[in-house]
Amino acid sequence: MTAASRMTPERWATVEALFWQALELPEGRRASLLERTRETDPGLATEVETLLDEHRNDSGFLENPVVGRLPDPGFLSEGESIGPYRLIRPLGRGGMGEVHLAVRETDGVRQHVALKIIRRDLDSREVLERFRRERRILASLVHPSIARLIHVDSADDGRPYLVMEYVEGVPITAWIREREAGPAERIRLFQRVCTAVSHAHQRLVVHGDIKPANVLVTPDGAPKLVDFGIAALLHGEAEGEGGGTASGSEELRPLTPEYASPEQRRGEALGLASDVYSLGVLLHVVLTGRQPGAGASLPRDLEAIVGKALAPDPDHRYGTAAALADDLQRHLDGLPVQARPATPGYVVSRFARRNRFGVGAGAAFIILLTAFSVVTAFQSRRIQEESDRVARERDQALEVRAFLLEAFGTTGPDEATGDSVTARQLLDRRAAMLEEEYGGRPALRATMLDVLAQSYERLGLYAEAEPLAREALELREAALGPDDPDLPAAYNTLGWILHQVGNHAEAAPVLVQAVETGRRLHPEGHPILARALNDLGVNLEARGDYTAAEAAYLESLEMRRRLLDAGDVGTAVTASNLSVVRYRRADYPGAVATAREAHEAFSEALGPDHRRTMIVEGNLAAMQAAMGDWSGARLTYRDILERQRRLLGPRHPTVARTMTSLAGTIPAGEGDTEAETLLREALDIQAASLGPDHPTVAATSRLLAVTLSRTGRTDEARPHFERALQIQRSVLGPRHQEVGETLALLAASLRAGGNLEQGVSVYREAVAVRAEALGPDHVATARTEVALANVLLATGQVDEAAERLQRSWRVLEPALPPEHLFAQEARTEWARLHVLRGETARADSVLQEAERLLTPDQGEQLVGRMLRELRQEVDARASR
C-alpha cells in the first residue's frame, strides 16, 4: 500500500536526508526541491512529500510520553500531596532530600510553607524518631532571623518530612552581589546571622549546615536562617551531596564539605564550635566572594577574625557566635580585635573558665580559700577513649554532652544567671526525654544522667542534680555491676553535689566510696581517682579534719603529677587546696611552698593574669601576713592590685576587694592614711558597681570606720558605722550576727572617743543582738558583754557590771583555755571591779592570775596595757 514494504535501510537513509533537508527550508522553497528530485527519482519525491504533509498536519503525535521524567530516587513532583500539604514547586534538592514550596488549605486559608522531605535512602525509622524527639526544641526556636519549624511527620511511604516557614529570599551571597553591598553593610548583615545562630546555641541547637543556601536574605534586607538543627539531626546518617559511589557508604561525610568543620569532616559529633567554623567560611565568602584559601586578601584584623573562627581545633575558635559578632563590632568600632593566634594557654583557660570554683571573699585578714573540682575534663576524655563499645551510642552521648556542656561552659552558668531559666527548662526537657530515649540502654542512660546531673550542678540547681546523680549511680551499680569503669566517677559526682549542697556529712561516705572504688579498679592510679581524692580532701577540710584532708590532697597530687602532663590545671588545683589546708594547720612554710608551686603551674598554664593565678597569689599574701611578713604580704597585694587594675579596669569590684585585703595588711599606726585612701576608693567602686545597699559595701564601710577610729577620728567614723548598720539591718535583718559585730565595733569606737553614755547603750544593744543571733552562751556574746562591763564600770554602774561579768564568765571559763585573750580581758574587768569596790586583795589575786597567764602577744596589746595600769593602781592602794 505504501512505499514502506519496499523500504530498505539504504533507501530510508536517502529519504531521511531529503526530508531533513526540506524541513530546514522555508515552506515555499520545499516545493522546488521536491520538483528537482521528482525529475530523477519520482518515488523518492512522493515519499518525502507525504512525510512532509504528515509533519505539517501533525498536532503533536507521540509528543507526550506515556511516562514522565524518572525522578532521582525519592524526588517528588508538583501536584503531589504529602499529608495535608500540596506541592507547588521544588525549591531545591540536596544531600538530605528535597524542599518544595507547598500549600495547605484549611477553612479557605492558604498557608504557604517550605516542605522538606528526607531523601529516600535516609528514611530510617531512627531519623524520624530523632526528628520527633527534637521537634519541640526546634519548634521553640522563635527568632525573627530563624525560619520556624511548623510540623514534623512522616509521609505515606514512611519518609519523614518537616514543614518550615517559607522564606521568600535569596542566598546571602546573591543578595550581596545584587545589592553591591559595601564592606560595613556586609559585616552588619553577617552579625545579624551570628545573633540568630547565637540564639539557637543558647537553646542548645546546632545548625550543622550553615552555608549561603541556608542563609537567605528577604527583599527587605533581613537575614533568615533556614534548616536549623536539621543537619545535626541527620548527622550520622547523611552522605555527601552527590555522593553515592559504591565505596565507603558507611563513611560519614559532611553535607557541604566547603563549609564543614574539620571535626565534621571526620564524622565526629557536631558541637556549637562546628557552626562557628561554618560561620567563619561564610564570613570569608560574604566579605570576599571567595572560599578561604582561594587567594582573596582581607584587612588584617578581619583576616585574624576569620582565622580564629576557622581554627582547626574547636577550642581555639570563638567560644560562641556572639563572640564572633562582638569581635566584628570591635573591628567596626576601630577597636583592637580579640582574635589572636591560638596558644595552648588560651585553650586551657577556656576550659578553666568553665569550671566553677568558689571564692571566699573577705575583708582584712580573711584568706581567700578556694576549693575546686575538676569534673568534666577527665570524664569526657574517658568517654572518647572507650571507643569500641557502642560507637553509635557514644556519638549520641557526645553530641548531647557537647550540647549541654559546651553551651553552659562558654557562658558559664554562674555568670549567666539571666539565662539559667532557659537553660533549666532545656535540662528539664532533656531529663524528661531520657526515659523513653535510653530506657533499654543502661550504660548510655547512666552517662546521660551523669551529664544532666553535672549540668544542673553547674547551674546551682542541686535539688535537681542530686536525684539524677543518684539514679545514674544506682543504674551503674545495678545494671553494670561493680566493675563498671565509670562507677568511681558516678560516686564522685553524687558526693560532690551533696558536698556543694552543704550536706558535708552525707557527702563523706559517698566520696569515700568514690576513692575506694577508684583504688580497686585502678590500683596503679587514675585521673578519676586523683579527682576523687581531691574532692574528698575538700570535704574533709570542710568538716575540720585537716590532717586527713592533707593526706588526701597529698595522694591526689602525687597521682596527678605522675599521670598528667606538667602544667595540668587539675594538679595545680590540688596543690592550691593542699596549701590552704596547711595554712589552716598553721604549717605556714609548707603552705607557702605548695602555694608557690600552684602559682607557678597556674601561671604557666593559664597565664599570670588569670583569675585563678591571682587568687593563689592572694592566698600567698595572706600566708605571708600570717607568718608576720606584713611587708611581703603588702607587696604581693600591691602587685596583684596593679595587674587587676590594668586587666579589669580601675573600677572593677575585684579590684576593690583586693584593695580592702591590702588595707587590712597595714597595721594600725603605720600608713593609716594609705589604708584610709584605699578603703574610701574601694567603697566608692563597690557602691557604684554592686549598688549602694550591698552587704560588701557595709563590710567595707565598717572597715573604714574601724581604721578611722584607730587613728582617733571617731567622729568621722560614726557615719560609716551608721551606713554599715543601716545596710545590714535592711538587707540582713536587724538581728543578724553582722549587725551585732558592727554595733560592738561602734560601741568600742564611741568608748574610745570618750562618749561613754552612748557606748553603754550601743554595747547593750550589741549584746542583745548577739544573744539573739548566736545565743546568750556564745563566746562572742560573752566577750561583748565583758566589753559592756568595762564601759559600765567607767560610768560607775558597778552593780550591772558585776552581773554582766558573772554571766559572761560562766560562759567563757569552761569554753576557753585559761590564757585565751577573751578570758584575760574578763579577768582585767574583774580586777577593775574589785578595785572600784575597794576589794584590793581580791583585785590583786585576779591580777596575779592574769599576769601569770599573760602571753608575750597579749603583753603588747590593749589587755596588757590595762593590766599594767591596774597593777600600778593595786600596788599603790596596797602601799597606802
Added chain:
Amino acid sequence: MESSEAITRLLREAGAGDEEAAHRLLPLVYDELREIAHRHLRKERVGHTLNTTALVHEAWIRVAGQDRTVWQNRLHFYAVASTAMRRVLLNYAEKRRAQKRGGNAPHVPLEEVEEILGEREAEEIEALDEALNRLKAFNPRGEAVVVYRFFGGLTHDEIADLLGTSTVTVRRSWSSARSWLRREVRVTLGFEPELGVPQAEGGGR
C-alpha cells in the same frame, strides 16, 4: 522485592557494559511493571485512569530504593523500562480488543483494562506497535528513539547518550520516524491518530 534486587544487580552489570545483563533485565522490569499496574488498579479502582508515569516511577523507586548507586545506571533502566512499558500497554490493548470482540475470557476484568486505556487508545497502541515493528526493519535507530522517548520519557540528550550518537541526529531521527509512523498509523486506522497528542490527553477519553 526479589525482582527489584535482581534488577538492581543487572542494572549495575549493564552499567558496567554487560550486554547480556541488559537483555535479562527486560522480563524482570516487565513483570515488575505489570505487578505494580495490577496492584494500582485493584487499589484505586474508582474513577482513576492509570497514571503510567506513576507506574514507572514506582517500579523505578522500588529498584532505585534498593541501592542509590543505581541512579548512575538509570539510563539503562529507562531503556529497559520503555520497552517493558510498550509491552505492558500492548498487552492491555490486546485484551481490550479481545474483550470487545467477545474473544477468550480474559483474566483481567474489562473494567480494569478500561481504566488503563480508552478504546481508541487501545487501537492506536496496537497500530503503533505494528508500525514500529515494520520501522525497525529498515530504521532501527528511529524505532529506538521513538520507543525511548514515547514509552520511556527519555530526553534527546539521554537517548543520544544511550545510542552513542549526537543529539542532533536523535532530533532528526525523531522527526522523520514520527512522521513516518503517523502516516502508517493513520492509514491503518483510517483516522487521525491522537496518541500522545498534548490536547488529546485527558479530553480524548
